[in-house]
Amino acid sequence: MADQEEDLSSLPLPDRFSHKNWKVRKQAYEDVAKQFAKSPDESDPCFRPFLNDPGLWKSAVSDSNVAAQQEAITSLCEFLKYGGRDGALRTRGVAISPMVEKCLSSTRPAIKQNSLEALLLYIELDTSGPVIEEVLPGLGNKVPKNVAATLNALTQIIHNYGCKIVDPKPILKALPKAFGAADKNVRAEATALAVELYRWLREAMKPMFWGDLKPTQQTDLEAQFEKVKAEGNPKQERLLRSQQEAAESGGGGGGEDGEEGEEEEADEPVEIDAFALAEPEDVLKKLAPNFHEQLASSKWKDRKEAVEGLYAIINVPRIKDGDFNEIIRGLAKCMKDANVAVVTQAAQCIDLLAKGLRQAFGKHRTTVMQPIMERLKEKKAAVADALGGALDSTFEATSLSDCLEDIFAFLVNKNPQVKEGTMKFLIRCLRTTRDVPAKPEIAQICEAGKKLLSESSPALRDGGAEILGTVMKIIGERAMTPNLEGLDDIRKNKIKEFFEAAEVKAKEKPKPVPKPAPAAAPKKVVGGKKPAAGVKKPAAAAAPPAEAKPAGSKLGLPKTGGLKAPQKRAVGASSGASSPRQSGPIMPEEDPLPPTPPAQPKAAASRGLTGRSLAKPAAAPARMPSESPPPSSGLTAIERAELEELRTANDRLIRHIDDLRQERSKFTSEIQELKNQNASLIEDHTRDVLSIKAKETQLVRARSDAEAAEQINDRLRRELERLKKALSRAEHLNASAGITSPTLDDAGIYRDSMAAPSARNRMSFASTMSEEKENGDAPYPRNKFSPELRYAGSTGSSGRGSPARGFRNLAQHDDGSDSTLTSARERPVSSLPQSGSNGAESWRRAAEVTSQLKARIEQMKAKQGFARP
Template sequence: MAEEEDYSSLPLTDRWVHKVWKVRKQAYEEAAQQFEKTPDEYDPAFHPFTQDPSLWKSAAADSNVAAQQEGLAALCAFLKFASSDAGLRARHHAVTPIAEKCLTSTRAATKASALEALLLFIEIDVPGPVIEELLPVLSSKQPKVVAAALSALTQIYHNYGCKIADPKPVLKILPKVFGHADKNVRAEATNLAVEFYRWLRDAMKPMFWNDLKPTQQSDLEAQFEKVKAEGAPKQERLLRSQQAEKERAPAGDGGGDYEEDGGEAEEPVEVDAFDLAEPQDVLSKVPKDFFDNLGSSKWKERKEALDALYALVNVPRIKEGDFNEINRALAKCMKDANIAVVTQAAQCIELLAKGLRAGYAKYHSMVMQPIMERLKEKKQSVADALGAALDAVFLTTSLTECLEDITTFLVHKNPQVKEGTMKFLVRCLRTTKEVPSKQEIAAMVESAKKLLAESSEGLRSGGAEILGTIMKIIGERAMNPHLEGLDDIRKTKVKEFYETAEVKAKDKPKPPPPAARPPPGGPKKATGGVGVKKGPAGVKKPAPAPAAAPPADPTPAPAPRPGPGSKLGMPKPAGLGGLKAPQKRTLSGPAPAPASPKRPAPAQSPPPAEDEEEPPMSPPPAKPAPRIGLGRGGLAGRSLAKPAAPAAPAAPPSPTPASGLTAIERAELEELRDANERLLKALEDARHDRSKLLSEIQELKNQNASLIEDHTRDVLSIKAKETQLVRARSDAEAAEQTNERLRRELERLKRALSKAEALNAAAGSGSPGSPGSLGFRAMSPTHDDFYRDASNASRNRMSMASTLSEEKENGDGMPHPCTKLSPELRYGGRNASSGRGSPARGFRREVSVEEKEPRSVDMGYGGYNDRAGSRASSRTGGRDTPSSMNTSATSGMESWKRAAEVTSQLKARIEQMRARQASRPQ
């Protein structure tokens, strides 16, 4: 007992973390009792836990299950009675221990208290932070911890709904928990998915459905079928902010709003895949060669480029960026000759519009007209793709922005385009949530009436459907003026479409303005029972009320100064400010005169004495009171010091103010009409200017697109020219190498030719009359000399031929000399050879004739020398002459100029030989 007394004497915070579990348990119980007894949320009992919120971590993670149960009960009491700030400080320390230690407890009370604590943490603030604390617990290695956390998430969404608790973070991890090895985890994941389906329906499927196995999908579909029959869910628990708002609301509107917010049928419609999905960056993933492939001349390459783009944009939500170039390219694809390319481009536009939503509105003018122009396609699959693209683009804009293009294409020359545009307008009227303005309705009705006169039955029915849908929006009464001039058959057709049309926008009749309702005392105020008189100083004073006067005699009732009051358009009653009261009287019409005596006179304005002395005067009946501010003098045209108007014949005074007030109302109505006309005219001018500016913008966009195309074409041509220049440079280098090789070959041929000339000069060096010529044998060259010279020439020829053959094997062979060289070289070669027309051949005939003659020693040196020279010449001319050597050597040359030069040199040598022969003595 002494130990217990010592424990109870310890402070509460010390006992809270005591090593003995019973002491801790007693501390938890004592704290819970203190929290329940506190008068308000600022009681000192909360201060220790506000200053040190980590105390709740030790209580939630207590090692003793009995103490842990009491600790969670104390935490629930703390969250119920403490302030929201105190609960927010404890949230970070307590949520994770609760998820890891308490939700998996074997005690039902502990599990219930843990779940209640999590729901209270959400109630004092918002669900987001608690869900973020629970998500890391789903990665625990213990399956029971993961299953308990999934069960807690299911309860959170069941109590607060997906409108209060954001489902996106949990939907992302559903595929992971569905693939868990533990069956209990998979079962809790199924329960959580079913709870999501109660709130979100099919909008949640794009987030995780494709990552599930087919068997899991079929099992979930079976569970979803059971939920569909349950109806729409409702929010079961309210946040503190909602509770405070509910308390401030009137008694009759207590919880209805929150029940509707929490779970009416509209919520699953509002939450869709776009709201749940995260924006994905598509622009950075577009291939670099997308525009090049899209501009290819092969339709398959264009189709493949669009297929790649379709795979990128086929996501629930697209991150906004600059899609001008892509939409311009897709709009250009609408003119493609291949329908597969057109269909794929339309599908890409549809996905872009659905993925960007409101962010795509700025591109609608770029693609809508090309799509409508392509509606001439008769193939149904293409028409469906184009219609779906138009519908998706319309959802990003409004009917006002699209109406100009629609009315333009409703009068298109192509009937197919008319029909497609007509169907698109009907779909727009059915889906729009805003009631069109009167000008827009007039434009649509005018276009629909033109369709009623078409020769095609489809167009006529479409025009009637447009009129019936408009009638469903604005009502029959407002539509009747637009149907004037139509025959009964067409009106019946319009009525049929009106009865079957389903629209989302309906024009509600406006309630009449309060001024149009007759006030209760209107007729009494219209009699003008209180007059206005002029005092001596020219100041208006109220006249005495005619309450004492008999009802049968209303003439003495008005004071003698109603004349000036009638000029202002009304008598000024006492206690009323300005002209407001007469304006109300105008709507009630003229009132009978006897009603004015019943109105009590104001007590604060007694009539002066001098008024009674004046004779009673009736108001002038001959001239009605002018309008306020519209008479000749108006309010400023009459002096206040002027005496009363002269008497006139008696007449009932009541119609005078009534008629003046009606004129005032008419004047105001006319002014309002004029102002309305001016505003309408200004609106029409503004719309005209807007359409003009839009057309200029579109024209500038087209010019910009053409400039971009020209720039791209110029860049491609420059690249082609650069490629040609590189090739030309390489060809020039190859030609220079070839010229260098030919130059070396020419040098070699020159050396060979010089050697041949040297041999020829050596062969013809023996001339008659040289010193030391004593006899025929001594003075003339021998046969060995001729044979030696011939053999030398033959060797030179063979060396040159071998050189040419080596060049031919190395690939440097030249064209045949007979075909590539000039005619002079060909003929020169023949003449230089020992052919039939060769000079050497003729010389050989002479030598043969001379050889037939008898030889004598006395012939002398000249004859033999000539014969020997002719024999040597015939031998060399037939085979080894420089002419034949030069012809064989020049067979590898490409320059005909050099060949002609060599030929001329050979011809000159032949002429020299002939000259020597002619000068020889016979």
């Protein structure tokens, strides 16, 4: 048995992980956990098999044996703890899903705890996004116990890392389904997760799922949320590996690092906005097709219905940016509406658009702000509140600098209601702005506030004092002092009261000059500016108290020592030594009096190395060190110089900002001009397109007319050919029968010299039937001996292309005599008896043919079943 165990332990690691015996697998899990704990670093060979084959962990965490599975989860935690980020990245795609499915809901507490620890380690080593993506499918499990365990894991992840590390959007989207589950344990875990999210998100989370909950669930959650509000702001309990490294690298900082840490902690309680959590929605697709027509209707009910419909569509946390120009212009026009209901609803729509678009709404500020301010004259509280909300949302989408121009314009309005509403809007802007206004803007605001102090209305006077007090809260009392000059004590006290009660979000914090920078700057200036260096060196050398006494004793030396001492000091200074007694710079430490003499070499260096030139500077340095304050006065001069430089730079920056603003206004005007030009070009283009389409329509119609004319010409050509063939055929028949060809007399009528009625009848019948077949004029089959073919005036032979009609046309063209035309219209010439020598015989034959035709007609009618009239 021992040999068998030795053989099993010598198997490769992949074979042991997939062995049939659970004890072998369990022992393998334990062995690798010990190896991971003993590894010196992440590059140890013990991690290599799992980096090359991450699928080993998939089979390990889903082990069918509970005891082996417990050891597998433990070894996975050790692997993540010591294997580093690379191991986590390679294994999380195969290990998290089976762990969520089979480990989080295990009956053994150790497995549940270690699997949750593994999830936290996966997040700690990298980021939370991929881990949450692998965990969320567990909410769709068919087993309620697994769903509850998944919800619990998400709660623990949020509790440890917070919503700044973990994105709450996908979790919030899945909450409504969890609240609608039939199992009470699932609903309880969903409630716990919602409460944990509320600790971080507060009211911003409600728009994401609140509407999908039942009223009872909303009531229960509200009760839980009230308890959370009293707990205060949450803090991240577990740091990412990157955060830990950053904390270790900057952990031993001084005051500045500590101040930065305090600022970061102060920023933590800021609530996450619902705008950041929500997905942008395209509301333009939901807009009614007749919205603009209704908004421009002359009936106030139609206008009210239009803005109410728009309000229902855009009442979402976040709106996708699009072409809202026409909608914004319509809403701005509604500000002048005579119906207050339309004005109120339109202002609420502007409020929602500004909140839903945020920064994208800034381009519409110039369109809506002035109409809203003009409507502030409305005295009804509901309308004033709606207008104020629209102004506040517009300001939040832009900045104070953008709105100040319009505010100053309406602060001097003649209407007291407009002036008061604008004043209140300015106060709200000053309270909520996060950017400290520039100095020129502060001066303009203070000037406007001073003017309000002299108004006759108490509300306006109090508003002016509140404006000045709020500005004082932003920039501080000291910076506000020049702006309060000329005011009496009563007004100053009033401003001070508002200053103490004001709450602002923007406070000007002067940045102190770092201490090392001024110390380094004077050392660099020593070579360039000698007077400052002469004062700076004694200040640095006089720091120890032992050197102060030599400086005091040195004061008498120039008076008794004559000019020799200054000469040696000058040489020592010129050679670069700090000792004034010895001319050589080799041993500067022997002279105990180094502080004061450097003032003399500067004069000597400036006038030369002669004895006379050195005597005069000797008296000056002797007097300068005789006074104790020169070092401090020198430092003050340096600080003043730096202060002047900073002021110059600040003025230069302010001028640059003004230039940028002018350029911006110029660019804005140019953009507006380009927009106008673009609009005119679009109109011209539309007009040209319409004209082109009209021309194309005319062209199509002309082509269709031409085609119809071609068809008519073809039909007439075919008819002419047919008539020619019929004529040639008739001539051929007449020739074969011995009848002379018909000739055209002076009246334009064909006459047959032989007067053969039968031949003439056959020719008339053949030509008429062929015409009717081709033109489709015959309503039913006709007998070739039909009497209708004998007369040109009958319906059967008076068609468009009949020979009789052609004969009539020829007669009309050839001769205009009425008698000829009448005879041609009455009957065909071929069927009439001709005058001549055999006229009686022709009439007889015509009568016979007529009688025969009548008989045949009767026979045909009898055969076809027609009743005889």
